[in-house]
Amino acid sequence: MTTFGVHESSLPELFATAALSAYDDAGVDPADIDAFYFGNAMGGQTENDTHLAPTLATEVGLAGVPAQRFEDACATSANAFKNAVQAVEAGIHDTVLVGGVERCTPETGKGTGEMTRIFASASHRQYEQPTGLTFPGVFALLTKRHMHEYGTTEEQLAHVAVKNHGNGTRNPRAHFGSETTVEEVLDSPVVADPFHLMDCCPFSDGAAAVVVTSDDSAASFDDPVDVTGVGHATDLVPLGLKPTLHATQAARDAAAQAYEQAGVTADEIDFAEVHDCFTGAEVLASEAIGFFEDGQGGPAAEAGRTALDGDRPINPSGGLKAKGHPIGATGVAQIVELTEQLRGEAGDRQLDDPQRGLAHNLGGDAGTTVISIMEARA
Amino acid sequence: MSANMDETVSVGYEAWADALRSERVLGVSCSDCGATYGTPISVCHDCGSQDLELVDLPTDGTLYSVTRVAVPPTGFEGPYHVGIVQLGAARVTARIETAAEDNPEIGDPVVLSGVMEADDGHPAPVFEVETD
Ligand SMILES: [Zn+2]
Numbered sequence: 283m284t285t286f287g288v289h290e291s292s293l294p295e296l297f298a299t300a301a302l303s304a305y306d307d308a309g310v311d312p313a314d315i316d317a318f319y320f321g322n323a324m325g326g327q328t329e330n331d332t333h334l335a336p337t338l339a340t341e342v343g344l345a346g347v348p349a350q351r352f353e354d355a356c357a358t359s360a361n362a363f364k365n366a367v368q369a370v371e372a373g374i375h376d377t378v379l380v381g382g383v384e385r386c387t388p389e390t391g392k393g394t395g396e397m398t399r400i401f402a403s404a405s406h407r408q409y410e411q412p413t414g415l416t417f418p419g420v421f422a423l424l425t426k427r428h429m430h431e432y433g434t435t436e437e438q439l440a441h442v443a444v445k446n447h448g449n450g451t452r453n454p455r456a457h458f459g460s461e462t463t464v465e466e467v468l469d470s471p472v473v474a475d476p477f478h479l480m481d482c483c484p485f486s487d488g489a490a491a492v493v494v495t496s497d498d499s500a501a502s503f504d505d506p507v508d509v510t511g512v513g514h515a516t517d518l519v520p521l522g523l524k525p526t527l528h529a530t531q532a533a534r535d536a537a538a539q540a541y542e543q544a545g546v547t548a549d550e551i552d553f554a555e556v557h558d559c560f561t562g563a564e565v566l567a568s569e570a571i572g573f574f575e576d577g578q579g580g581p582a583a584e585a586g587r588t589a590l591d592g593d594r595p596i597n598p599s600g601g602l603k604a605k606g607h608p609i610g611a612t613g614v615a616q617i618v619e620l621t622e623q624l625r626g627e628a629g630d631r632q633l634d635d636p637q638r639g640l641a642h643n644l645g646g647d648a649g650t651t652v653i654s655i656m657e658a659r660a
Numbered sequence: 661m662s663a664n665m666d667e668t669v670s671v672g673y674e675a676w677a678d679a680l681r682s683e684r685v686l687g688v689s690c691s692d693c694g695a696t697y698g699t700p701i702s703v704c705h706d707c708g709s710q711d712l713e714l715v716d717l718p719t720d721g722t723l724y725s726v727t728r729v730a731v732p733p734t735g736f737e738g739p740y741h742v743g744i745v746q747l748g749a750a751r752v753t754a755r756i757e758t759a760a761e762d763n764p765e766i767g768d769p770v771v772l773s774g775v776m777e778a779d780d781g782h783p784a785p786v787f788e789v790e791t792d
């Protein structure tokens with residue numbers, strides 16, 4: 283994957299940086315790749331750039347193979363990953379490239395107001411967008427309800443930002459490389475209450491790519507890790523139709539599927555990368571994947587249980603909050619972090635010999651969630 | 661077939677928007693299982709029935725969740741409050757208005773106070789926090 287931050291390169295060239303490093307990492311040539319599963323959420327709106335799958339395939343030496351593009355808001359490239367894994371598992375393809383790319387910074391020529399409107403396009407066009415609802419607003423509504431139900435506090439949310447910024451300083455690919463404090467978070471301007479600016483992930487540019495291959499072929503690759511479960515579920519849209527707003531039910535359903543496929547429980551997962559587009563989203567996710575009981579996500583964050591040295595590490599990469607969030611690249615970037623942690627190649631942020639990790643990639647108003655479980659290869 | 665399609669449109673978004681402009685909030689109710697939804701859909705999520713009827717929702721209720729949007733999208737002037745209002749058995753996303761010095765809170769009583777149309781001709785309900 284590329285660094286996440288501000289990139290001047292075009293979408294094809296930015297993606298090529300990630301794809302070529304994935305080829306190199308896996309020890310494959312384009313001739314070994316049978317198909318291309320690709321995610322980009324908003325290129326049509328941000329850069330007037332669509333039908334990207336064959337364009338990017340051409341850029342990275344894959345013209346001719348079946349290439350498909352996925353769009354599920356922030357869960358875009360996790361869905362590409364799911365479809366790739368299932369196609370390989372089913373024997374349709376043997377070795378495929380999976381990746382995503384997005385540019386969200388002012389490099390696209392779009393400012394904060396325009397990008398806020400483009401992000402809001404993932405909420406219901408008829409029944410939500412006309413109110414002026416924004417994406418910080420969507421997650422604020424979920425989080426406010428959680429605060430109401432369980433007493434979750436703004437300070438607890440701020441601890442998520444402090445922890446993820448700390449982890450980000452140990453990740454050379456992170457958009458933000460500086461520590462922060464609870465006071466700094468709470469003193470930053472409000473974007474949509476309870477979220478301050480420092481509760482929110484940044485607008486980032488970046489790309490990520492991985493190679494997925496069959497169990498039989500994996501032995502001939504450099505340092506593979508196993509995908510043991512991929513769950514994918516949806517919830518009702520708009521927000522008003524969701525039975526319990528703060529439950530993020532799609533994440534619970536997707537996690538149940540992934541745990542069943544992998545034959546494990548939440549207690550057997552050593553760490554997770556979760557979709558912390560806003561600090562509150564990490565708290566909700568930590569409960570939805572079963573790391574903590576409902577209502578305990580906030581206190582757990584405050585107590586340091588989700589830190590690198592905690593008993594339930596979450597977002598060792600720095601998460602979306604510090605690593606950055608180029609929408610269509612985020613899901614595969616989580617897969618990259620799981621891979622590096624399981625190989626023991628995560629450098630200064632390396633966890634203590636993790637054997638099993640989980641990625642939680644959420645799209646839109648929590649209407650889509652993909653949960654992937656990966657394990658070190660014995 | 662075409663008559664059927666016209667009928668489908670007339671009980672969906674257009675009817676919802678027209679009703680909202682005359683200060684009625686419409687949801688749909690399933691004729692087979694009785695489930696009620698705050699915004700129109702074509703198939704009942706609970707039982708799969710396609711026999712959904714537009715129904716008037718109460719125009720007063722309580723705040724289920726609310727946030728103050730300080731950074732608005734292009735086309736909107738902030739800050740303002742957006743909330744989800746509980747209207748009987750259904751919930752609807754709406755603009756929330758309140759006395760300037762008050763922050764609306766979950767559980768506050770709200771009543772429909774009007775309709776706004778800031779987004780390319782798409783109306784949105786506006787609810788006001790009731791003060792006593
Ligand atoms: Zn029904």
